[in-house]
Amino acid sequence: MSQVCKYxxxxxxxxxxxxxxxxxxxxxxxxxxxxEYHEEYVQTLATLEGVSSANPEMIDxxxxxxxxxxxxxxxxxxxxxxxxxLQPQTLFLCLNIIDRYCAKRIVFKRHYQLVGCxxxxxxxxxxxxxxxVPTLKELTIMCRHAYDEEMFVQMEMxxxxxxxxxxxxxxxxxxxxxxxAGSHLSGPLDDTTASAVGAVARFLCELSLxxxxxxxxxxxxxxxxxxxxxxxxxxxxxxxxxxxxLLEKTETTVAPFDDDVENKQPPVHGAFLSGLDDxxxxxxxxxxxxxxLHLNKTTEVLSKKYQASGVIQVVRNYHSSHSxxxxxxxxxxxxxxxxxxxxxxxxxxxxxxxxxxxKPRSPSFSSSTSSFESxxxxxxxxxxSQCSVFSNKRSIDSGGFVSSCNTxxxxxxxxxxxxxxxxxxxxxxxxxxxxxxxxPVAIN
Numbered sequence: 001m002s003q004v005c006k007y008x009x010x011x012x013x014x015x016x017x018x019x020x021x022x023x024x025x026x027x028x029x030x031x032x033x034x035x036e037y038h039e040e041y042v043q044t045l046a047t048l049e050g051v052s053s054a055n056p057e058m059i060d061x062x063x064x065x066x067x068x069x070x071x072x073x074x075x076x077x078x079x080x081x082x083x084x085x086l087q088p089q090t091l092f093l094c095l096n097i098i099d100r101y102c103a104k105r106i107v108f109k110r111h112y113q114l115v116g117c118x119x120x121x122x123x124x125x126x127x128x129x130x131x132x133v134p135t136l137k138e139l140t141i142m143c144r145h146a147y148d149e150e151m152f153v154q155m156e157m158x159x160x161x162x163x164x165x166x167x168x169x170x171x172x173x174x175x176x177x178x179x180x181a182g183s184h185l186s187g188p189l190d191d192t193t194a195s196a197v198g199a200v201a202r203f204l205c206e207l208s209l210x211x212x213x214x215x216x217x218x219x220x221x222x223x224x225x226x227x228x229x230x231x232x233x234x235x236x237x238x239x240x241x242x243x244x245x246l247l248e249k250t251e252t253t254v255a256p257f258d259d260d261v262e263n264k265q266p267p268v269h270g271a272f273l274s275g276l277d278d279x280x281x282x283x284x285x286x287x288x289x290x291x292x293l294h295l296n297k298t299t300e301v302l303s304k305k306y307q308a309s310g311v312i313q314v315v316r317n318y319h320s321s322h323s324x325x326x327x328x329x330x331x332x333x334x335x336x337x338x339x340x341x342x343x344x345x346x347x348x349x350x351x352x353x354x355x356x357x358x359k360p361r362s363p364s365f366s367s368s369t370s371s372f373e374s375x376x377x378x379x380x381x382x383x384x385s386q387c388s389v390f391s392n393k394r395s396i397d398s399g400g401f402v403s404s405c406n407t408x409x410x411x412x413x414x415x416x417x418x419x420x421x422x423x424x425x426x427x428x429x430x431x432x433x434x435x436x437x438x439x440p441v442a443i444n
Contacts, residue, residue, distance in 0.1 A: 018131065042178065045170035046273040049219055052169040054099030056215040062102060064109040071210050073098075073116045075301040078206070080120060080142060082305060086128050088202060092171035093123040095209050101159050111155075114147050118155040126167050170273060172205040175223030179271035183227070183242040193236070201230035203311045204291055206302060213290055217283060220273040225287040227271075228350045233318040240351040246270050282338060285346035289329060289336050292349060295319060325349065 097119040124133040204226035231239035266275025347353035
């Protein structure tokens with residue numbers, strides 16, 4: 001009797017073991033092969049930056065979703081992202097998908113976590129390797145069975161349809177790598193130093209995901225600002241020197257007169273995908289001041305993620321060494337209006353105070369908005385659970401009250417400078433922690 005032949009994939013496929021050395025070889029080979037398409041790649045990112053950004057003013061119209069809920073969702077997504085060891089681009093693309101979707105569709109509070117996990121699933125399939133993308137079963141377990149597998153599939157189709165299947169976006173990681181590569185103009189960086197700069201800058205980029213302000217700033221500006229601050233924290237002049245060279249190059253280059261210049265895309269200069277002018281520099285300074293203010297709002301999840309690598313210790317050293325600047329900056333709170341005093345503070349933080357001084361202006365970061373006549377449509381799935389489960393940890397509010405509610409009603413941030421007894425950083429002979437093998441100069 002002949003055996004019946006079964007078609008299709010095996011019922012229990014064995015995961016393929018992919019050695020890390022093979023991954024490194026593949027990464028270097030891809031970088032070498034794609035080098036000749038660098039200009040086209042940058043131009044594509046510049047085009048996508050203007051069309052794939054989210055409008056925060058449209059998110060303000062959400063009837064149930066509030067901005068204080070955002071930190072809890074991001075903390076949950078960061079934990080998922082770290083547990084599955086996904087690429088940095090995946091996390092940044094995930095938040096862009098969430099923001100673009102929330103700017104076009106009404107999202108109920110009970111579906112907020114569903115939208116976040118589905119966006120991470122889409123971003124993983126777009127940016128990461130197939131073996132690392134979470135499965136539907138894993139997503140269901142992570143959400144404590146608040147949503148079934150069919151709801152993730154429905155939400156995926158609804159998100160893709162809302163975004164018109166346009167997922168491409170210049171993420172903060174892409175722009176950060178462009179900025180780091182451009183800093184090599186002032187001198188080559190070894191791999192250890194570049195890794196340290198990337199780690200600190202990536203922490204600042206992830207910190208910018210928590211606040212509404214950065215949605216109105218071009219992605220490339222946020223990444224360049226994070227790179228400048230990271231080099232300043234590590235006492236490296238490479239980023240500031242590269243910016244100085246880029247400014248000198250653009251000043252000496254005289255563009256031909258064009259009557260239709262207003263209808264054309266600004267030329268790309270280095271990592272400045274939206275053009276380089278005085279307004280861009282003022283945006284960098286305002287973004288730097290906002291990042292320094294938001295360092296005190298670093299959540300416990302984000303702090304724990306970068307604790308072992310020594311990034312948090314570098315940030316604390318920088319914060320303490322510029323205590324007078326931070327005290328003067330704290331007077332403006334979250335409402336930073338650029339004037340001569342704040343511009344001077346930004347120049348000090350970015351290591352630009354010896355090279356440039358610009359007249360104070362008040363740049364406008366608001367983007368054009370369009371409202372729906374009958375209101376944005378509603379998301380289709382309906383959850384059996386009426387509350388979202390972002391984390392299995394208890395939350396502590398500002399008054400010290402311990403809440404067992406899975407969905408907190410307000411954001412509780414972990415202070416940047418905890419007591420000395422809570423610091424668990426490996427000490428080197430230089431007296432400070434190391435970031436990826438790089439030991440910054442000890443600050444007195």
